[in-house]
Amino acid sequence: MPDTQPGADAALLLRGIAAGEAGALRRLYDAQGARLFGMAVAILRDRDAAADALHDAVLKIASRAGQFDPLRGEASAWLAAIVRNAALDLARARGRETPTDDPTLGDSPVEAEALERLAAAQQSGRLRDCLAALEARNREGILLAFVHGLSHAQIAARLELPLGTVKAWIRRGLVRLKGCLA
Amino acid sequence: MIPSDSEALDALAAEHVLGTLDAREAREVSRALPTHPALREAVAAWEARLAPLADLAPPQAPPPELWGRIEASLGARPEAVVTPLRPGRLWKAWSLGSTALAAGLAAFILLRPAEEPRMMTVLLTSGDQPAWLVEAERGGLRLASLNPRPVEPGRVQQLWALPPGATAPVSLGLIPEGGQASVAPGLVRPEPGMLIEITLEPPGGSPTGRPTGPILFIGRLAPVRGS
Structure with a gap:
């Protein structure tokens, strides 16, 4: 049988939301809420702030659902980008540029074990291999920024490196990553 | 900068x-x-x-x-x-019987000799109940209702297609009374991944050229495997 499971398909639910279909946003929230809230918590390390970020993100999702283009990417990635941006905006508003020694940082693994969790899907596998080929601190900086929402200054404090060095490393790491994934 | x-x-x-x-x-x-x-x-x-x-x-x-x-x-x-979609009790009873009907129709299509790549979908309600069988045929579309039900008085059902990559759905016209509808070739080129949906609209159809009412039924055209 062809694929006719809109309940399980975030892209279809986004179409439904764009057309004002009652219940579509709730179904999307039920299906994706825990995944997206987990991302916001990882960035903000504060459940109340993460709830604020997810609240703002869901309102954006509701009003921008019509802009999602299934040809340009996965719906799950589109949703994640909106939630990450909402969480990062909040983190910035909370004064992220100050280097901190946040003791709760690093509760979740960001190193080797985290990479193991990258799904076996081909795209994830390639990203994992390319990240593994980077220098360890370079890789750690990229993961701390992307998964945990750390600023350059916070990464520098955590890795005990000068700010300029961290900025240059991350930039170089991204260029290598792009080359490796190409 | x-x-x-x-x-x-x-x-x-x-x-x-x-x-x-x-x-x-x-x-x-x-x-x-x-x-x-x-x-x-x-x-x-x-x-x-x-x-x-x-x-x-x-x-x-x-x-x-x-x-x-x-x-x-x-x-x-x-x-x-938004206008909530509330299927009545009768509608639910219809839906239950229609699942078997949908399976039977799909099997019928699968068993027919195919001279062109077959594409079809079953449009579902928001409660995932099958409502319309849609089949691509000679560049057009053919629709058969799996459980005909009365349209809300004073409203019409409008058919739309969203080809993959398109940003706005294309109107394929209003669904006539009765359980059948067809879309002539040329209005839209059926292709795998194309979304097909039916929305509830004011008489004469959507005044804006875009869906304005709730989606009653939706599905995604897919190749029929094994044909």
Whole structure:
């Protein structure tokens, strides 16, 4: 049988939301809420702030659902980008540029074990291999920024490196990553 | 300032997606995105590259009261007015019987000799009940209702198609009374992945050329395997 499971398909639910279909946003929230809230918590390390970020993100999702283009990417990635941006905006508003020694940082693994969790899907596998080929601190900086929402200054404090060095490393790491994934 | 040099532009896009831009830089990028196609493309490419990393964060159930807060905020916005779709009890009874009917029709299509790649879908209600069988045929579409039910008085049902990659659905016309409808070839080229939906609209159809009412039924055209 062809694929006719809109309940399980975030892209279809986004179409439904764009057309004002009652219940579509709730179904999307039920299906994706825990995944997206987990991302916001990882960035903000504060459940109340993460709830604020997810609240703002869901309102954006509701009003921008019509802009999602299934040809340009996965719906799950589109949703994640909106939630990450909402969480990062909040983190910035909370004064992220100050280097901190946040003791709760690093509760979740960001190193080797985290990479193991990258799904076996081909795209994830390639990203994992390319990240593994980077220098360890370079890789750690990229993961701390992307998964945990750390600023350059916070990464520098955590890795005990000068700010300029961290900025240059991350930039170089991204260029290598792009080359490796190409 | 958004750099014009492509290497610097790509570096900016990468750090925007990574999240390391400061508040001012991030705001500049967000403002430029809608009017800067090269920047938008670079950001989309980096989002695709790094997307799997987002799922390294362990999922956590959001606080139970959060949905209520979201609903309250949505209710405060005028554009969020939607007409709820409430299938009646009779409709539910029809639906139950129709699942077997849908399976039978699908098997019938599968067993027919195919001279062209077959595509079909079953349009479902918001409750995942099968409602219409849609089959691509000689460049057009043929629709058969799996459970005819009366249309809400004073409203009509309008058929739409959204080809993959298109940003706006194309109207394929109003669904006539009775359980059958067909779309002539040329109006839209059926292709795998095309969304097909039926919305509830005012008499004469949507006045805006875009769906304005709730989606009654929706499905995605897919090749019939094994034909």
